[in-house]
Amino acid sequence: MNGSETFLAGAVTTALALLCLAFLTTVYRVVRGPTLPDRIVALDMLVAVALGFIAVIGIRSGITLYVDVAIALGLVGFLATVAFARFVLSRGSYREKNAAEGETAPRNPEVKL
Amino acid sequence: MTAIASKAVQVTSLAAIFLKELVVSSVAVARSVLGAKGSSSSAIVAVPIGLRTAAGVTTLANCVSLTPGTTSLHVSEDMSTLYIHVLDAPSTDEIIASIKEKFEARIKEIEA
Amino acid sequence: MTDIITNYLTGILLVIGAAFALVASVGLLRLPEFYTRMHAASKAGTLGACVMLIAVAVYTDDTAVASRALAGVVFFLMTAPISAHLLAKAAYAAGYPLWEGSVHDEMPPRGSHQKE
Numbered sequence: 492m493n494g495s496e497t498f499l500a501g502a503v504t505t506a507l508a509l510l511c512l513a514f515l516t517t518v519y520r521v522v523r524g525p526t527l528p529d530r531i532v533a534l535d536m537l538v539a540v541a542l543g544f545i546a547v548i549g550i551r552s553g554i555t556l557y558v559d560v561a562i563a564l565g566l567v568g569f570l571a572t573v574a575f576a577r578f579v580l581s582r583g584s585y586r587e588k589n590a591a592e593g594e595t596a597p598r599n600p601e602v603k604l
Numbered sequence: 605m606t607a608i609a610s611k612a613v614q615v616t617s618l619a620a621i622f623l624k625e626l627v628v629s630s631v632a633v634a635r636s637v638l639g640a641k642g643s644s645s646s647a648i649v650a651v652p653i654g655l656r657t658a659a660g661v662t663t664l665a666n667c668v669s670l671t672p673g674t675t676s677l678h679v680s681e682d683m684s685t686l687y688i689h690v691l692d693a694p695s696t697d698e699i700i701a702s703i704k705e706k707f708e709a710r711i712k713e714i715e716a
Numbered sequence: 717m718t719d720i721i722t723n724y725l726t727g728i729l730l731v732i733g734a735a736f737a738l739v740a741s742v743g744l745l746r747l748p749e750f751y752t753r754m755h756a757a758s759k760a761g762t763l764g765a766c767v768m769l770i771a772v773a774v775y776t777d778d779t780a781v782a783s784r785a786l787a788g789v790v791f792f793l794m795t796a797p798i799s800a801h802l803l804a805k806a807a808y809a810a811g812y813p814l815w816e817g818s819v820h821d822e823m824p825p826r827g828s829h830q831k832e
Contacts, residue, residue: 493720494720495719495720495723495724496723498723498724498727499723499724499726499727501727502726502727502728502730502731503727503730505730505731505734506730506731506733506734506768507734509731509734509735509737509738510734510737510738512738512741513734513737513738513740513741513742514741516738516741516742516744516745517741517744519745520741520744520745520753526750526812528750528754528803528806528807528812529750529753531803532744532750532753532754532757532803533744533757535757535761535799535800535803536740536741536744536757536761539737539740539757539761539762539764539765540737540741540761540765542765542768542769542792543733543734543737543764543765543768546730546733546765546768546769546771546772547730547734547768549772550726550730550771550772550775555772555776555778555781557772558769558772558781558784558785558788559784561769561772561785561788562784562787562788562791565765565788565791565792565795566791569795569796569798569799572799572802572803573798573799573802575803576799576802576803576805576806577806579803579806579807579810580806580809580810582810626759626762626763626793627763629759630736630739630759630760630763633739633740633743633755633756633759633760634736634739634743634760637739637742637743637746637747637756637760638739638742646751646752646814648814665797665801666794666797666798669758669796669797669800669801670758670759670762670793670796670797673755675751675754675755675758675797675800675801675804676797676801677801677804677805677808678805678808689751689754689755689804691752691755
């Protein structure tokens, strides 16, 4: 094993460690909230972290098919976030439920996405 | 033929600037994240835009979202105003000027 | 010789990408509210994932794999701001408030701006 291969192996280990930390902090935000959009942003971030994991594992194992997995995961993550954004809208007003401002908030059916 | 070539050059230069801005912006976000807490003063700013096509507005909104401290929030129905959320807004005029100069001028050239 | 350069470049890109992913998640943890957290996730997070996919493109010998990895990068760069925009717009329309550190809000009140 020459110097550059040792360096790559070390870099792979470092990257995996950093990604693990990133994964844990993001999961903490998903659990903690406090609001629905916070959780959705954190889930979106989890997809990015998972893409990183897939890239590292693809390099480490030499199985390049992982790239296709990464592309598919990116697509699914994007669609999930779009669907969640729709859900935030259709669930209705945050103020209506949380503050007694007496404001009559419309449920915004006319918002075009 | 030269028209196509000059358009290609314009698109390439926009893409290059975009990539540079993406890196700069990530570093800026990193700095504001790792810096002192409570230093950021965020705001929603209305940016007047003068683009004619929907594709131009889409490109501008996407570029704005990936550049330092700004994320596009909403475009008015008549495509005349872009509302952006700014992470740290000491001066709104500066931000509007930098968006206009960096991206809008170039997109306008490509549109024309 | 090329192998050595490839190995070093791949390693450096992997660590940079992972560091950006970590910065983005720390941003999710530390920033005060949803709209500012979104900045961290949509910029640093995207760049982190993209840099790591570029590392795969650099590492592989197969052109087909490298081009697919770069296509993935372009796709991710195009969709990340769109999903951030949609989410922010939905949250704003649903009335999630800005935090108290916000200096101003030039957007017209909810409900009126949709019918201009």
